[in-house]
Each structure stands twice: as structure tokens, then as C-alpha cells.
Amino acid sequence: MSTWARFKESYLFHSFKRDLIAIASFCALVFLIFIALSAPVVAPYNTYDTATIDIMDAEIPPSWMEDGEDRFLLGTDIQGRCLLSTMIYGLRVSFLIGCGAVVLQALIGILVGLFAGYFGGKVDGFLMRITDIQFSIPYLIVAIFTSAIFKLAFGVGRYEDLAIPLLIIIIAVSHWPIYARTVRAAVLGEKGKEYVEAARVIGLSRWVIMFRHILPNTMTSVLVISTIQVAEAIMSEAALSFLGLGMPITKPSLGSLIRAGFEYIFSGSWWITFFPGLLLVVFVLVILLLGDWLRDVLNPKLYKG
Amino acid sequence: MLAFIIRRIIQSILVMLVISFVGFLIQHQIGDPVRDLVGERVTPAEREVIRDRLGLNDPFYEQYFRFVAKAVQGDLGLSFFYKKPALDVILSKAPATIELVIVTSFILIFVSIPVGIYSAIYPKSWISRIAIAGSTVGVAVPVFLTAIAFIYLFSVELNWLPSYGRGETVTVWGFWDTGFLTVDGLLHLILPAISLSSIMLPLFIRLIRAEMMEVLETEYIKYAWAKGLDRRRVWFVHAFKNTLLPVITVFGVQLGIMFAFTILTETVFQWQGMGFMFLEAVERSDTSLLVAYLVFVGVIFVLVNTVVDVIYGVVNPMVRITGAK
Numbered sequence: 090m091s092t093w094a095r096f097k098e099s100y101l102f103h104s105f106k107r108d109l110i111a112i113a114s115f116c117a118l119v120f121l122i123f124i125a126l127s128a129p130v131v132a133p134y135n136t137y138d139t140a141t142i143d144i145m146d147a148e149i150p151p152s153w154m155e156d157g158e159d160r161f162l163l164g165t166d167i168q169g170r171c172l173l174s175t176m177i178y179g180l181r182v183s184f185l186i187g188c189g190a191v192v193l194q195a196l197i198g199i200l201v202g203l204f205a206g207y208f209g210g211k212v213d214g215f216l217m218r219i220t221d222i223q224f225s226i227p228y229l230i231v232a233i234f235t236s237a238i239f240k241l242a243f244g245v246g247r248y249e250d251l252a253i254p255l256l257i258i259i260i261a262v263s264h265w266p267i268y269a270r271t272v273r274a275a276v277l278g279e280k281g282k283e284y285v286e287a288a289r290v291i292g293l294s295r296w297v298i299m300f301r302h303i304l305p306n307t308m309t310s311v312l313v314i315s316t317i318q319v320a321e322a323i324m325s326e327a328a329l330s331f332l333g334l335g336m337p338i339t340k341p342s343l344g345s346l347i348r349a350g351f352e353y354i355f356s357g358s359w360w361i362t363f364f365p366g367l368l369l370v371v372f373v374l375v376i377l378l379l380g381d382w383l384r385d386v387l388n389p390k391l392y393k394g
Numbered sequence: 395m396l397a398f399i400i401r402r403i404i405q406s407i408l409v410m411l412v413i414s415f416v417g418f419l420i421q422h423q424i425g426d427p428v429r430d431l432v433g434e435r436v437t438p439a440e441r442e443v444i445r446d447r448l449g450l451n452d453p454f455y456e457q458y459f460r461f462v463a464k465a466v467q468g469d470l471g472l473s474f475f476y477k478k479p480a481l482d483v484i485l486s487k488a489p490a491t492i493e494l495v496i497v498t499s500f501i502l503i504f505v506s507i508p509v510g511i512y513s514a515i516y517p518k519s520w521i522s523r524i525a526i527a528g529s530t531v532g533v534a535v536p537v538f539l540t541a542i543a544f545i546y547l548f549s550v551e552l553n554w555l556p557s558y559g560r561g562e563t564v565t566v567w568g569f570w571d572t573g574f575l576t577v578d579g580l581l582h583l584i585l586p587a588i589s590l591s592s593i594m595l596p597l598f599i600r601l602i603r604a605e606m607m608e609v610l611e612t613e614y615i616k617y618a619w620a621k622g623l624d625r626r627r628v629w630f631v632h633a634f635k636n637t638l639l640p641v642i643t644v645f646g647v648q649l650g651i652m653f654a655f656t657i658l659t660e661t662v663f664q665w666q667g668m669g670f671m672f673l674e675a676v677e678r679s680d681t682s683l684l685v686a687y688l689v690f691v692g693v694i695f696v697l698v699n700t701v702v703d704v705i706y707g708v709v710n711p712m713v714r715i716t717g718a719k
Binding site: 369373 | 536538545655679695
């Protein structure tokens, strides 16, 4: 049977077909990711190109309102950029940082969890002590402090130039303990099973056992937390950018757009804040809903009415 | 039991040493104590003299020990901007944050418990459905967006409530600036507290509902029904009491997370608390104040965690055994 045919017969696909919320959020997510990744093609204007921006266009309301212009469907922001285009580029930045951060934190967390779970003893005690300590401090506090320190260490200019990689590192460093814990628990469950015993008996090295035999079997739980973690990472990035510790307004993410628009809300320009905020909420919400569904399907034990 | 407590205290001292080391590194590598002291218009030669006098040319470990020794005595350095000891600055801002957290906690308790219980008892009613749908969406709405929406609605459009600052405050006991005693201060508290509680409410409503539903299925509740007890007595006395324990646990953990969210809420409402002070310190490159706040937050977290763990150890002997490994 081909992979596709097998997938069509699987329990995962079967329960997906019957869950309207899962289908709807999956479609919305695919649509948003497609738009985000093809931003240069889809967006009406290139907002990184300063030549196309005219400050005279600043704060134009959405096209259906009085004073609105057809050129700018959702109006413009304070710098005269087309808000829709800025949002699409912002979504792309938020998405890239979210995914990058999750890949990096999964890498750190999986390695720590795998080593702690497989070797046990002193290694386990040491690694898990570190994990527990960081776990006891809220991730947002860690992220805010780390970014503040980085900002001071690099200086504002360099920090803004390097914002994307730095934010990926900051968010990964503040979120990895959940992976370490999950993977360790899964490894402990797998370690005693017979296939591991068998692999050891035929003389495979411990590295092969760890990475080729045990690791793939922990991937279900990794997948389940990864969806939630992408949403968390995007929310953290938005929070950092809103505090002025994230993306600069020249290369805005959704968070920095909201920060910029907030100052103008008192003069009645609500759309600069409202649309990026709405997009952020919808994006995070569909990921969370998919994550909830995935957790229920793959992990029935965790299911709680 | 004593061994467990001692082990726990040694661990928290270790954590504090790590945090203080990070703080020291920041101050050592990024900060400039000479600038903090005399500003920037000093010749290099004078600078060198001051560096020598401050001991900045001493070996690294000596400076670290001095930093720790001073920190233990409550001396966390001078704030460059405020020209005051950093700890004094932090303590003068603390009441604002603490009052915000207190009001938020009250809102949390008085909203999430009734809503959670109601939606567990009548899971099919439309109020419960709205509450559950609302808390699903609520998780995805960042606290600063809620805050901005409230400001736009209640301050800009309706002009009912103030949107920034603490309003009129009264000083009690000589150091505590409270907004509780004036009408203006209370009005200023409403929007920040509701915004801050909005981020925690979904979690608590879901938690109380899930726990309550589970308890309602247990044997002793069925027995209470069979005895013919009054409905309210079964719900509020028999069932609710047993949902409280996990709720209190989570509440303890969430208090820490609430501190992180106060930074966001305080930024939106220009609330003169510790979070707002921290962000100002970052913008002004006030390294000493930043380090002092880091150590301060570290102490609070370690203290709270240690106390919670020790209480757990007393209540639940299993914790002690796993810790002893």
C-alpha cells in the first residue's frame, strides 16, 4: 500500500474527517501559512521597499470608510504603508520566528531529555535539576529578561539588525524545558521495552539504540506539544515585540505593528491595532485548536472531558 | 523531613548563586559603574582612578564575592537614572504591582469559581457553552490586546474610565502608596485589573469545571445524593471542597506567571509598578537597576518555590522520597 493509501485508512485521518473544527482550522492555517510564505507575491505592496512608501498616505482608514482609498484595502499605518501588506509581511516574520524557535527548542529539549532518560543516574539528576529550576520560572519572565540583556549587550542598532535570529534563540532558550520533560518521560517508558533489550543483545552501540530505536518512538509526544509550542512561541514573540524588545518597526512582526498602532488609538485610528491584532488571534487560535485535536487523537489517555 | 528541608534550602541557595552570577556578569560586561557614579564627562585618567578605588581592576572572582556579599546585605547598587539605591527604587514601585495583583486575584476568584461550578453542574446550558467557547478563544488573545481593546472602548469611545497611570494615591505607613483609599485610585485600577485577569480566567474556568465534573462522578457524591441531601449542600459543601486543592496548587503557580503578565499590562496602562520600571530601565540602559530587579525577582521566585515545595513535602510524603533519589 502506498503511503497515501495507508494515511487514508489511518485513525488520524478518520477522526480528522469527522471533526469540523479540525477541518476548518486546518484549512485556515494552510491558507494563512501560504499567504505568509508567499508574501512578496501576494502582498499588494512591498513594505520593505522604502521607495514605495509615502508619508502623506499615513493613517488612511480602511477603504469602506469615509476618507478611505481603494488603493489601501485595510487603510495605512502611521508611516503610510499599506496595512494589509504590512500585516502579510508581519505574519511571515511571526511565523518564521515561531517555527524557528520551536525547531531550536525541540533540538535542545530532545537532546537533554534523551540523555537524561537513557543514561539515568547522575546525568539524569544533573540535567533534570537544571530543567526543573528553569521550569519553576515562568517562560515569559525568562524571555523578557534574556531579550533585555541581549538588547543591552548588543546595543539597540545591532539588536534590531539581528532581531530574527536573536528572537529565535531567546524564545527557544526560554521554552525548551517542556521538551526535555516530555521526551525524558517517553524515553523512560520505552527504555524497558523488549525491542531495546533485543537491540542491546545483538550488540548495537548505545548511540544507535538511542537515536535510531528509542528516539523515533518518542516522536508522537513531541508532535503533540510542538503544535502548542508554535502557538506559544508566536505569542511570546508578539509580547516581546509589543514591549519593544522584539522586531523593530521597520521590519515589523504582528506584535510590533500592534505596539506602533497603540500610540494612535487615542486619536481614533483603531484599524492600525485592530487588524494585526485580529490576525494574530486567529492565527494562534487555529494552531491551538489543531493542537487540542491532535492531542485528543494521539494521546487518548490525556483526554479529559 | 528535616533532611528534605535542608536539601531544598541548599538547592535554592545554589539557584540564587547562579542568578547572582548572571546578574554580576551583566553588570561586569555591559554596565559601567563609573558612569553610574559620575556621568560621562570625566577624563580617562580620573576614570582610571575611580575604577581603582571602586575595585573594578581587581580579579574577577574577588569582584563577584564582593557583589554577593553586598547583595546579601541588601545593597544591589545604585540606579544610574534615579541616583538612588536600586533596591529603594524597586521597593517604591512594588506597591503598585502588588495592588494590581491583589485586585486581579479577587476578580479571578469571584468570577472563575461561580462560572466554573455552574458550567460543571449544567454543562448543556447556553451560559456554560458561552463560557467554554469564550475560554477557548480567550487563551489565544494576548493580554495587551485585551487591554488595548478596553482602553479603546471605555476610555476613548465611552470616556468612562481613565486609561493610564494610578490616579490619586495616598501614602500609608510612611512608604506604601496605595490607590485603594481614593475613588480616583480605584477607578484607575478597574481596567488594568480586568485586563490582567482576562488572561488567567480561561485557565481557571476550565480547570474548576474539569475538576468539579470529575468530583461529581465520584461515589461519595452519589452517596450524598442517595442520602437525599439538599442540592446546594452537595454542590457547594461536598463537591466543591474537593475541587479546591488542585485549584489552589495551580493558583500558586499562576501567581508567578501573573508577575510576567504585569509587565505587559503595566506597559499598556503606564502603571507605575515594577514591570514598567524594568522596561524603562532597559530603555535607559540602567544596568544596575536591571540587575537589581533580576536578583529581586530571583529571590521572590526561589522563596515562593521553596515554601511551596516544603509544604508539599509536609502534605505529601511521596515528594520527599523522589527528592531523595
